[in-house]
Amino acid sequence: MNLQTVGTSPHRGGGFERVTGQQKYVADIKLPGMLESKLVTIDCAHAKILSIDTAEAKKVPGVRLVMTAADLPQPVPRFGPQVADRPVLADGEVKFHGEPVALVVAETLHAAEQAARLVHVQYEELPAAFTVSMALDPAAPLVMDPSLRPNDPLAKTNIFNEHHFGWGEIDESKADLVVENTYSFPMVTQFAIEPHAFIAAPDKDGIAVWSTIQHPYWLQKILAGLLKLPLSKVRVYAPDPGGGFGGKQHTKYEPALVFAAMKLGCPVRLVLTLEETFQAVRRTSCETHIRTGFTRDGRLVFQDIKAHYLLGAYVDIADRVVAKGSYAGAGPYNVPAVRILSKSILSHTPPATAFRGFGNPEVNWAVESNMDEAARLLGIDRLEIRLRNLAKKGDTFIPYDKPADGDWSQTVLKAAELIEWHKPLSPSRHRGIAVGIKLGPTTGLSYSLVRLLADGSVIVSCGTSDMGQGARTVVAQIAAEELGVPYDKVSVVMGDTATVPYDQQTSASRSTVLMGNSVLKACRAIHAQLKTRLAKVYKIDESEISVEHGRVALPDREYPIPELIKVALGKLGGEIIGVGEERKDAEQGHPLGGPACFYEFNCTAVEAEVDKSTGDVTITRYVTVSDVGTSINPLQVRMQDEGAAVQGLGHTLMEHYIFDEKGRIRNLGAADYRILTTMDLPKEFYSETVENADGPGPYGAKGMSEGALLCVSSAVASAVGDAIGTTIRDLPLTPERVWMALQAQK
């Protein structure tokens, strides 16, 4: 196929607005008469609220409302994507450090902040469970009220759910070596540079909400349910978020804002501080106990995985994170017997939610580290042991799921070549390699609307959120390709539930495949209409015309589509409208509700130095290779993988929440919670792809952008372990931790 726009890297859609500062994020939007608001919190992880005195706060000039749970409909409405467990405002009890007990609304932010400090909360501090072991202690305080989950045998524990996956019979006698370890993955936060922001405004007989949300249609559904309004009366505007990474998937403080706006009859805005975002969203931390059986020649015999994921005080989407993250826990290998037990454990910590990788990096860290340990014990090369076990294309490596959909050894060998795996290194340098896999979406529904206008320009309406991953550019490229128009004549409309058709969600690296296919289908619907109209105009049979891939073939000659639009439209002009629908239905009986749409497969290889006097790790060379099927936009693919890699280096080397003895977070904000800067980068960086056009998306594309984060920790730890001669099983690999490991050897 001769591609024009697909496979090139035109300037990002919305790029001009972003470099000139014209791009409007939620916090940049001002509505007439809009009030500002501030959350009221207490410095406590778990407390019983005895009373809230708002009298003094209400006296601050400019204050219009101090809203507590008592001002809400009773019983206090609750919501959540998996279970409706989260109250709009704390209802008698604070269950995590930062849970809001009130919302102050005022004419200025200054007044709201001032008044928030004058809301006097009397409370009784209660013991908090903020680690896995604390939460599993039989004497631990219960996080979730058992009445919220009737008939649940686990209701009187802090275990929200248990997931069992696996196949085959684990038979230790068949293994020559069993490697057994426990690994911990830290609690980290998404840290989008744009803090969450929300505006709610009464809108005729309904409500309008602006949110930094990834899933506007899910938010619309939640709000309609809470307010008992028809969906058509809840309008969600979702301007392109300033980074999401999963942390902006689900409803947070929009319900509180909506109740305040409806009480006051005017728009109300809430912009979180960065500290508040740390208390709103985070990744599930995890402790994984793993036993892996190997034959003498390094072949996997069994994987026995117990993963204890720590959720927060409310479930959010985190139980799904646990299920989907652990389901493919045995990795991209052919393993005869697998037993996975993963637990979703509630705790008095901020609600865990989706975060790039969706539960997979947590278990990958254990599985891949165990592979390394086995390689060392068996005297097998760490690259070789992976190649020996890797599923081949077409192998059913997870029973009843999609067979391996890529030539994964090609990816691994490419990474090995770029890191020069077999070339001798100077004694101070060490290498590590790891692989990672993640399931793409298991269900999906994406509608799109493509309009081919009379002058050959195009408008694409689609409900995907472009939070930086570049969906706006990709869908425009697909439409340009299919309709034969230049890329810069395509406009993309997103982020308004009232005007843009439904899209299930922007997650699981789905948009290029599911929304991409939807846009492709909408373009093909236009092709079909063009054919019918041109057949009429030229008085020939439709079978004599073919319209595809930007071109019209008439019996005598071929034309680019734009040259024939006016002919096809006739005197009245107008436009041709195509509707696209891409659906991946749920499959009954499948443990995840459906098999993977595609796999994201990545191999990461690093070369590193460890300063043995300080424990400081320097990455001297970094290689990430992803199997992406086809790059619709090669530069964007690279940008995404580089970003995923550097984000992964964050939880690998430096990021983690630090709690005090009462469960309060001690490192809120950018000064005390460090992410990588330009000074922390690998000295050499290679981001490459393998492209065999074997994906289910347009032109053979697969989803991508999470893959490059999956196995970062394992690859780096592999090199560090090689350097220091001992294995570290807790992340992050801070200088302190590496230094301690070195000292322990002495």
Next chain:
Amino acid sequence: MEKLIPIEMNINNQHYKLEVSPSKRLLDVLREDLDLTATKECCGIGECGACTVLVNGKAVNSCLMLAVEADGATILTAEGLASNGRLDALQEAFLEKGAVQCGFCIPGQLMAAKYLLTQNPHPTREEVEEGMAGNLCRCGGYERIIEAVLSVAEKGEEQL
């Protein structure tokens, strides 16, 4: 009522006469009073660089400067980088090299880069890494930003 203080600033070649609260940050005056929202707020404590603007030619975290301190100052924000509809060389390079993803940190990155290149028109890669270290990005791996800044540096001073 709090007493307001009269100040004057030149922002992006426009003269402004304002009365501001002594507790207001320069960032708030830009964003709230003047609706110059290119300048972003993320951390609010001078660690992320999203609010970087040039004050009398120097890169400043506008969340750490009171508006009254900017009385009489000449200020450049990302809105003022392009002139007569023509993008600044840095803006062009950021688009060309793929430095822009979600875009939220970009105005601050551009202003930090602008300052870096006025101080040091031909920086080495290490000098760019050091010069941009105060600006956090979470979407990309910084590689594209560094490459964009270096590409402008190679073109020479006259491009600035």
